[in-house]
Amino acid sequence: MTPHAPIREAWLALADEPVLDPAQPILDAHHHLWDRTGSRYRTEAFLEDAGCGHDVRASLYVQCRTGYRTSGPESLQPLGEVDTILEWSASAPNHPVGIVAFADLMMGHEVRNTLDALLELAPDRVCGIRNTTAYHPDPAVRSNPQPARDGLLRSEAFRQGAAEVARAGLVLDVWAYQTQLHEIEALARQLPELTIVIDHCGGPLGVGPFRHRTPADFAAWRAGIETLAALPNTRLKIGGFGLAVFGNDYHQQAVPPLSRQLATDWSPWFEVCLEAFGADRCMLESNFPVDKGMFSYVALWNAFKRLTRALSQKERDQLFWKTAASTYRVAFDERTTPHGVS
Numbered sequence: 001m002t003p004h005a006p007i008r009e010a011w012l013a014l015a016d017e018p019v020l021d022p023a024q025p026i027l028d029a030h031h032h033l034w035d036r037t038g039s040r041y042r043t044e045a046f047l048e049d050a051g052c053g054h055d056v057r058a059s060l061y062v063q064c065r066t067g068y069r070t071s072g073p074e075s076l077q078p079l080g081e082v083d084t085i086l087e088w089s090a091s092a093p094n095h096p097v098g099i100v101a102f103a104d105l106m107m108g109h110e111v112r113n114t115l116d117a118l119l120e121l122a123p124d125r126v127c128g129i130r131n132t133t134a135y136h137p138d139p140a141v142r143s144n145p146q147p148a149r150d151g152l153l154r155s156e157a158f159r160q161g162a163a164e165v166a167r168a169g170l171v172l173d174v175w176a177y178q179t180q181l182h183e184i185e186a187l188a189r190q191l192p193e194l195t196i197v198i199d200h201c202g203g204p205l206g207v208g209p210f211r212h213r214t215p216a217d218f219a220a221w222r223a224g225i226e227t228l229a230a231l232p233n234t235r236l237k238i239g240g241f242g243l244a245v246f247g248n249d250y251h252q253q254a255v256p257p258l259s260r261q262l263a264t265d266w267s268p269w270f271e272v273c274l275e276a277f278g279a280d281r282c283m284l285e286s287n288f289p290v291d292k293g294m295f296s297y298v299a300l301w302n303a304f305k306r307l308t309r310a311l312s313q314k315e316r317d318q319l320f321w322k323t324a325a326s327t328y329r330v331a332f333d334e335r336t337t338p339h340g341v342s
Contacts, residue, residue, distance in 0.1 A: 003144070004290050005251035007289060017302060020306070025317070026320050027056075027060070027097070027325055028286045030060060030199065030286065031096075031287065032064040033061060033064075035066070041289040049288060058094040058330070060097065060328060062130060062199075063081060075107065075110075075114050078118075096125070098127040099122065099127065100173050102129065103165075104161070105157070106161060112168065115170065116168070119170075128171035129171075129172055132146065133152050135148045135152070135180065136179060138208040141210075143243055143244065153176065153186075154183055158187075162191055165194060166195075171327060173196075174197070174198055175199040178202060178205055179205070181202055184196065184228060189231065196234050197234075197235045200239060200285075201240060201273055202224060202236065204246060207244065207245050218268070225273060236281065238269075239286060240290075241294070243287070256296060257294075259303040262303035284319050304320075
């Protein structure tokens, strides 16, 4: 059963606002696609959201167990996800322009065979790897229908697999809660040659034992973020504010939140992330359709635009597209209009 707020199109339609700064180019650094029982969000659905008026010229797809192969070696079954995404996006090659795929890093050094197969299948799209690693012992802290078990980030097998990701020239995405940031730190120190992208602001929590969002909880998250930012091989995705584990309850409002409210609510976390990592090591993400149960695509990017108004255009470009493009080494033409999006 999904832990995410359900998407209600009729509810989302109750609030509307004009697109701010429509000429700002955007590379959405993190979204998903799937076709599940009771929930379908393929490329055409993402394009409909991305075509809302913001200049979303490209995007990055991040693994979510979509379309695995049902036969052949288990280690190669995740290649079906890349096959599926390539098929769905055939008419919109910039969406996604890059794929963060899955390969089981607990295979240790043997994962290289899977990495090579992924790169052979889509050398111009596969740019990173992500495993399910977010873990907390409290059942209220849950962000995945199939939660990770404890200890993956600390294991020697995972470290060996992550080393192979670096040798393959790929980036490692890590989604972990604030209570696991020290584990990411240890991995980053062990593998300085590996670029690690920390997803969703480093997982600040607002449920279970963190439901009161105490100053001590915020300070602990901030300390973890600042420690990771001191390591040159780390990057940070700012977003994920619609994840239930963050503790926001926008989906319980009578009408969806507008960007002014979102920007105000997100400001404390946004400011810490930006101050710690800087614009040249931060990138912005939608995390759609996961976050779509909480707010619209228009409001999301308007909120980011409000939060960055005091920055220079150079810094805004870093956040909205340049950091993601350089980190994942994907093409992004700021001079052209997006393919398949009006």
